[in-house]
Amino acid sequence: KPLCFPRSCRHVSTSASTKTKVLTTETMHPLVRQVEYAVRGALPIRAEALSKQLLSDKSLGFDRVVFCNIGNPQQLNQKPITFFRQVASLCENPELLKPENRQTLLKLYPDDAIARAELLLKHIGSVGAYSHSKGIHHIRENVAKFIEERDGYPADPENIFLTQGASAGVHTVVQILTQNYKSGFLIPIPQYPLYSATLSLVDATQVPYYLNESTNWGLDVKDLKKAVDGARDNGVDMRALVIINPGNPTGQCLTEQNMREIIEFCHNERLVLLADEVYQTNIYKPQTRPFHSFKQVLCSMGGDYKDQELFSFHSISKGMVGECGRRGGYLECVNIDEKVMDQLYKIASVSLCPNVQGQILVDLMTNPPTSGDSSYPQYREEIDSIYQSLKRRSSKLADCFNSLEGMTCNDAEGAMYLFPKLTLSEKAIEAAKANAMAPDTFYCMSMLEATGVCVIPGSGFGQQPNTFHFRSTFLPEEHLFDSFCGGLRKFHGEFMAKYKD
Ligand SMILES: Cc1ncc(COP(=O)(O)O)c(CN[C@@H]2CONC2=O)c1O
Numbered sequence: 001k002p003l004c005f006p007r008s009c010r011h012v013s014t015s016a017s018t019k020t021k022v023l024t025t026e027t028m029h030p031l032v033r034q035v036e037y038a039v040r041g042a043l044p045i046r047a048e049a050l051s052k053q054l055l056s057d058k059s060l061g062f063d064r065v066v067f068c069n070i071g072n073p074q075q076l077n078q079k080p081i082t083f084f085r086q087v088a089s090l091c092e093n094p095e096l097l098k099p100e101n102r103q104t105l106l107k108l109y110p111d112d113a114i115a116r117a118e119l120l121l122k123h124i125g126s127v128g129a130y131s132h133s134k135g136i137h138h139i140r141e142n143v144a145k146f147i148e149e150r151d152g153y154p155a156d157p158e159n160i161f162l163t164q165g166a167s168a169g170v171h172t173v174v175q176i177l178t179q180n181y182k183s184g185f186l187i188p189i190p191q192y193p194l195y196s197a198t199l200s201l202v203d204a205t206q207v208p209y210y211l212n213e214s215t216n217w218g219l220d221v222k223d224l225k226k227a228v229d230g231a232r233d234n235g236v237d238m239r240a241l242v243i244i245n246p247g248n249p250t251g252q253c254l255t256e257q258n259m260r261e262i263i264e265f266c267h268n269e270r271l272v273l274l275a276d277e278v279y280q281t282n283i284y285k286p287q288t289r290p291f292h293s294f295k296q297v298l299c300s301m302g303g304d305y306k307d308q309e310l311f312s313f314h315s316i317s318k319g320m321v322g323e324c325g326r327r328g329g330y331l332e333c334v335n336i337d338e339k340v341m342d343q344l345y346k347i348a349s350v351s352l353c354p355n356v357q358g359q360i361l362v363d364l365m366t367n368p369p370t371s372g373d374s375s376y377p378q379y380r381e382e383i384d385s386i387y388q389s390l391k392r393r394s395s396k397l398a399d400c401f402n403s404l405e406g407m408t409c410n411d412a413e414g415a416m417y418l419f420p421k422l423t424l425s426e427k428a429i430e431a432a433k434a435n436a437m438a439p440d441t442f443y444c445m446s447m448l449e450a451t452g453v454c455v456i457p458g459s460g461f462g463q464q465p466n467t468f469h470f471r472s473t474f475l476p477e478e479h480l481f482d483s484f485c486g487g488l489r490k491f492h493g494e495f496m497a498k499y500k501d
Pocket of ligand 1: 039069070071072164165166167168192194244248276278314315316317324328329
């Protein structure tokens with residue numbers, strides 16, 4: 001019988017309450033302590049607190065907090081794609097697929113959703129089982145087919161890892177590429193802070209290259225060369241170039257010519273290319289700035305570049321899918337050394353496998369209903385409706401920002417964000433200092449307290465010195481968009497008046 005002393009008998013060391021914890025911020029890994037990730041930093045933390053306060057306090061001046069800090073479409077009520085959820089739900093509850101339930105089931109589910117679930121379960125077994133550490137082979141075959149159809153060049157399922165979101169793939173690749181603190185990675189400024197945070201965690205060296213706001217966040221290879229040469233002069237062992245295309249937070253889409261120059265640069269400078277392409281279907285100017293994958297451009301450049309190493313990342317969190325919480329994505333490894341691939345597999349094995357429902361969504365994202373399938377009309381309508389709405393909202397919000405005093409904003413060619421530039425008065429800058437905040441953080445915090453809208457200051461992504469920006473998604477529901485923009489307009493006018501020089 002297990003010993004169980006009543007509380008009164010237990011000897012509690014009097015020093016227990018005074019003994020410091022074993023684990024404190026002083027004794028934790030310093031690399032963890034130094035990591036910053038603004039997308040879920042001070043502003044969202046305050047926003048969460050206000051959201052809770054709203055439950056009991058109606059005096060805040062707004063009736064809801066609008067989380068524009070994160071590209072999380074379904075948090076702002078974007079509907080999931082029906083076919084995807086039908087298949088996922090059948091995979092989750094295979095009892096429904098039993099013959100005795102078929103007549104009832106056909107009243108609730110289209111035949112192609114039933115067929116897809118049965119096909120997936122044939123390869124998966126149970127969603128509750130560990131899968132292959134690279135991901136289910138059948139799904140990796142479908143991802144390879146998707147890549148081949150997208151690019152017109154072969155893709156090998158063995159070079160594809162399904163991942164727990166693109167984040168996990170990025171982390172693994174950065175980790176395996178980092179030999180020591182001298183390992184240098186070129187990262188864009190502004191950048192999505194997954195990269196700066198991950199590089200901090202592995203103690204690698206961040207080598208920034210600035211995107212040019214005046215050319216709609218253009219990337220000039222000459223700037224890359226300057227950054228690499230400067231880093232090498234300082235003893236940095238340059239390893240890789242990170243490209244986010246379409247850009248986050250900046251929304252630019254690279255031209256094919258620019259991509260060829262980038263690949264040539266990597267080849268000449270012997271840099272591994274990390275291509276983050278999670279927004280590859282969030283393309284709002286397809287006529288002038290269509291999406292090209294780096295895989296496709298690399299293959300089109302022919303034999304001289306056949307040894308250029310490339311890692312490409314994709315995700316189910318973005319596009320019109322927005323299944324962020326399911327944590328699904330893939331990593332394609334191109335021209336990577338066989339033995340390194342074995343090491344990648346070993347690291348993937350340590351985490352056993354990416355979650356299976358996330359893998360199912362990768363299959364559905366890359367292998368959706370096609371013309372002639374029962375679900376195709378509804379699938380097409382849902383995707384097109386979300387796409388057109390995102391496109392309209394991106395323009396509406398950019399127009400709103402460009403109409404505000406002291407604010408300019410490049411259009412979003414892609415992704416889910418706008419990154420407007422703020423010109424702030426001396427008084428506002430002084431007030432920020434008095435509040436121990438960066439000026440753009442002060443502006444964003446003031447916006448949050450006045451409107452309930454949570455955006456992220458430019459300092460969370462990096463920006464040219466003495467410039468101020470913030471990042472907002474354009475995800476608030478379209479029927480609320482006019483009042484959303486109206487609220488921002490009102491706040492901005494009051495803020496500028498309050499701190500007028
Ligand atoms: C450029 C980029 N890469 C990778 C990821 C990670 O995606 P997974 O969900 O697949 O891990 C994100 C997420 N976007 C973050 C999250 O929402 N807002 C952002 O800026 C991203 O914007």
